[in-house]
Amino acid sequence: MRRRSLLAAAATTTLAAGCGAPTVTTSDSLRGRITYGVWDVYQMKAMRKAAKEFERTHPGTTVDVQLTPNATYWTKLRTACSGGSAPDVFWLNGPNFGLYADAGQLLPLDTEGADAVFDPGDFPADMTKLYRWKGTQYGAPKDFDTIALWFNKELFDRAKVDYPDGSWTWQDMINNAQRLTDRKRGTYGIAAPVRSQENYYDSIAQAGGWVISKDRTKSGYADPKTMEGLKLWVDLIHRYRASPTLQQLTDTDPTQMFQAGKLAMGWEASYNAATFWADPELRAKIDVAPLPRGRHRASILHGLANVIYARTKYPALAREFVRFMSGKSASLIQAKYGTAIPARNGTQKPWTDGMPKFDLQVHLDAVDYSVPYPISTNTAAWAHKELQMLARAWSGNESLDSATRSLTKAMDKLLAQEGKARS
Amino acid sequence: MSPETETAGAKGAPPPVIPVTPVTSVTALDERQLRRRERKFHNRDKWWGYALIAPAGLGLAVFYLWPVLQTLYYSFTEWGPFGGTTWIGIENYRTLVSDPEVWQSLGNTLFYTVLVLLGIPVAMVLAVLLNLKGMRGTGFYRTLYFLPVVTMPAAVAVVWRWLYNGDIGIINEALAKIGIDGAYWVSDPSTVRFAVAAVGVWMTVGYNMILLLAGLQGIPQDYYEAASLDGAGRVRQFFSVTLPLLSPTLFFTTVLSVIQSLQVFDLIYMILGANTAVGPTNPAYSEGQTVVMLFFQKSFYDNQRAYGAAIVCVLFVLIMALTALQFRLQKRWVHYG
Numbered sequence: 001m002r003r004r005s006l007l008a009a010a011a012t013t014t015l016a017a018g019c020g021a022p023t024v025t026t027s028d029s030l031r032g033r034i035t036y037g038v039w040d041v042y043q044m045k046a047m048r049k050a051a052k053e054f055e056r057t058h059p060g061t062t063v064d065v066q067l068t069p070n071a072t073y074w075t076k077l078r079t080a081c082s083g084g085s086a087p088d089v090f091w092l093n094g095p096n097f098g099l100y101a102d103a104g105q106l107l108p109l110d111t112e113g114a115d116a117v118f119d120p121g122d123f124p125a126d127m128t129k130l131y132r133w134k135g136t137q138y139g140a141p142k143d144f145d146t147i148a149l150w151f152n153k154e155l156f157d158r159a160k161v162d163y164p165d166g167s168w169t170w171q172d173m174i175n176n177a178q179r180l181t182d183r184k185r186g187t188y189g190i191a192a193p194v195r196s197q198e199n200y201y202d203s204i205a206q207a208g209g210w211v212i213s214k215d216r217t218k219s220g221y222a223d224p225k226t227m228e229g230l231k232l233w234v235d236l237i238h239r240y241r242a243s244p245t246l247q248q249l250t251d252t253d254p255t256q257m258f259q260a261g262k263l264a265m266g267w268e269a270s271y272n273a274a275t276f277w278a279d280p281e282l283r284a285k286i287d288v289a290p291l292p293r294g295r296h297r298a299s300i301l302h303g304l305a306n307v308i309y310a311r312t313k314y315p316a317l318a319r320e321f322v323r324f325m326s327g328k329s330a331s332l333i334q335a336k337y338g339t340a341i342p343a344r345n346g347t348q349k350p351w352t353d354g355m356p357k358f359d360l361q362v363h364l365d366a367v368d369y370s371v372p373y374p375i376s377t378n379t380a381a382w383a384h385k386e387l388q389m390l391a392r393a394w395s396g397n398e399s400l401d402s403a404t405r406s407l408t409k410a411m412d413k414l415l416a417q418e419g420k421a422r423s
Numbered sequence: 424m425s426p427e428t429e430t431a432g433a434k435g436a437p438p439p440v441i442p443v444t445p446v447t448s449v450t451a452l453d454e455r456q457l458r459r460r461e462r463k464f465h466n467r468d469k470w471w472g473y474a475l476i477a478p479a480g481l482g483l484a485v486f487y488l489w490p491v492l493q494t495l496y497y498s499f500t501e502w503g504p505f506g507g508t509t510w511i512g513i514e515n516y517r518t519l520v521s522d523p524e525v526w527q528s529l530g531n532t533l534f535y536t537v538l539v540l541l542g543i544p545v546a547m548v549l550a551v552l553l554n555l556k557g558m559r560g561t562g563f564y565r566t567l568y569f570l571p572v573v574t575m576p577a578a579v580a581v582v583w584r585w586l587y588n589g590d591i592g593i594i595n596e597a598l599a600k601i602g603i604d605g606a607y608w609v610s611d612p613s614t615v616r617f618a619v620a621a622v623g624v625w626m627t628v629g630y631n632m633i634l635l636l637a638g639l640q641g642i643p644q645d646y647y648e649a650a651s652l653d654g655a656g657r658v659r660q661f662f663s664v665t666l667p668l669l670s671p672t673l674f675f676t677t678v679l680s681v682i683q684s685l686q687v688f689d690l691i692y693m694i695l696g697a698n699t700a701v702g703p704t705n706p707a708y709s710e711g712q713t714v715v716m717l718f719f720q721k722s723f724y725d726n727q728r729a730y731g732a733a734i735v736c737v738l739f740v741l742i743m744a745l746t747a748l749q750f751r752l753q754k755r756w757v758h759y760g
Contacts, residue, residue, distance in 0.1 A: 074724075078504060082505045193704070195700070247611055251588045252591070384720065390704075
């Protein structure tokens with residue numbers, strides 16, 4: 001075993017040497033075929049187009065865009081990484097980043113000097129920070145999404161309620177959600193699903209609470225302010241009766257309910273805008289406003305990054321590709337296709353222009369008051385517990401107090417395990 | 424045998440038996456030779472046999488046996504998300520015993536198994552009905568009942584998730600017609616286990632029915648004739664002739680149903696919506712989660728693969744024990760005519 005790994009190490013060194021690491025910019029090292037792993041079928045067109053553009057401007061290269069559906073992407077990627085056969089460049093998201101960065105599966109990216117893959121000044125600071133692990137940058141921000149309040153104008157008109165705007169507070173949202181609820185018709189003011197990124201992470205930040213401590217060792221679910229952010233949703237279902245129950249939301253997805261005109265309002269992520277736009281009937285009926293204000297104004301910022309597999313055979317070419325994908329032309333291609341907002345500053349205009357009836361500037365402005373998505377090394381483990389345990393409070397099977405108490409305990413235990421695994 | 428015959432021949436006065444002695448001795452010789460030859464032949468046969476099953480056997484060893492042994496090994500380790508294992512003894516099993524989720528999912532799985540077993544009498548009734556002489560359209564009904572068996576569980580789950588939808592599902596619409604306010608079947612903790620088991624029964628009833636039908640048709644008609652001559656009515660015939668003679672088939676279907684139900688995964692996983700963004704927020708998730716679902720969650724989402732391995736090892740032992748128990752108990756009720 002040891003012998004074999006020594007051999008492997010020797011092989012990689014020669015390979016790296018053969019690739020000519022010091023002369024990154026010579027055309028010799030920039031030939032070859034790399035694979036690019038992605039999971040979103042809706043972004044395939046944009047990704048293929050960008051890859052084509054790269055091939056055109058870099059003769060002698062081929063970029064093979066490989067789509068793996070989200071459901072199997074992570075299982076497959078993890079297996080491929082252990083086996084040494086992962087794509088040279090691939091997408092990563094916040095909840096999974098820690099795992100790969102911590103295990104040394106990613107190639108560090110330079111952000112200054114001649115070899116810089118991208119300049120952090122060109123991207124929202126929180127996005128760059130999301131893909132930095134222990135002081136080293138591993139991911140180049142590809143896109144971002146923010147959360148905003150989407151609403152159905154038709155239902156607002158029928159209930160004679162003014163459309164939401166930036167001045168709304170939680171209380172405004174609650175009052176109007178009640179007025180907009182019409183149980184006879186089966187329409188509700190708002191949906192209160194157990195969704196982290198779109199719902200309770202935002203409200204927790206608005207209430208001044210926190211999900212995970214800065215050093216990623218403690219759960220924030222025992223903090224009364226965090227609980228306030230959760231209580232908003234539980235109350236919208238049980239106290240104000242302005243949202244469908246969790247059972248209803250389990251049987252029918254809230255975004256689908258909104259699309260079907262059964263919800264007057266919904267907290268939705270920017271990546272749904274293109275789907276809403278694609279339906280001409282829906283397009284005419286809906287619009288978007290900033291999230292209401294709690295104690296603070298806040299919206300969760302999350303986005304994907306392009307990363308390079310540590311054991312790629314073409315590190316120089318992979319770097320060049322990531323550099324290209326972070327650049328202006330690839331960002332504009334992304335923006336044009338509309339599914340994701342390109343992360344690069346100043347390239348988002350085609351995204352908003354593509355859907356002129358929606359006030360999409362709201363989603364872009366949200367970056368100014370955004371809060372980063374909470375992660376740790378093994379985010380998936382506690383995020384799953386979080387959903388499961390909070391669902392018990394949302395459904396009314398358990399009090400919010402007792403649900404958050406057991407969640408804090410379970411999350412702290414998992415975070416302690418992470419710490420142990422690291423040392 | 425031959426010495427006795429010889430003495431008998433010597434004792435008996437008239438000698439019509441004379442040719443017997445040499446004949447027997449010849450046969451004895453032949454038999455010995457034959458047996459040797461046979462053994463030789465048998466050995467050669469055996470090797471042929473092994474050679475012929477080798478492709479299947481090898482596949483089984485490489486793709487089943489070896490992974491099973493590996494899984495057993497990994498269940499005693501801590502396994503990093505990208506490989507790298509450390510031996511930690513029975514630590515995973517110790518965690519498992521005090522993990523309420525494991526117990527809950529074990530309970531759910533056993534509950535499901537019991538309910539699916541109740542489908543066997545249903546299959547039996549259907550098989551008897553379809554075996555009646557003079558029944559019209561049996562071919563049609565057989566196909567109808569067998570259809571769910573040949574349908575992908577994932578497709579079945581998607582369809583049933585719609586049927587069970589609390590607001591727009593067809594089941595509740597039908598119930599509303601007769602004035603019943605239906606539940607949110609698969610997101611209500613109190614109904615979810617029955618709802619998924621109903622689909623489980625629906626999916627397996629056709630398979631069991633076909634097996635039992637074959638068993639029924641294997642019962643010779645003579646027994647029924649004899650029974651009716653003795654004055655046994657239809658009901659008596661069923662309990663005294665059909666049931667005992669069908670018991671080997673019943674035993675077979677029971678053993679298979681138990682094994683399959685304990686391993687149930689995709690059907691329930693998808694009916695609960697665990698494959699969607701809703702995922703674990705289904706309020707009935709813990710009441711519906713099966714052992715294999717828990718294994719899947721731990722291994723492939725929570726990155727605790729060694730712990731997942733321990734969970735399936737427990738399931739493996741449980742299945743083995745329950746099957747052994749059934750083989751034990753069969754002596755009491757299975758009748759090999």
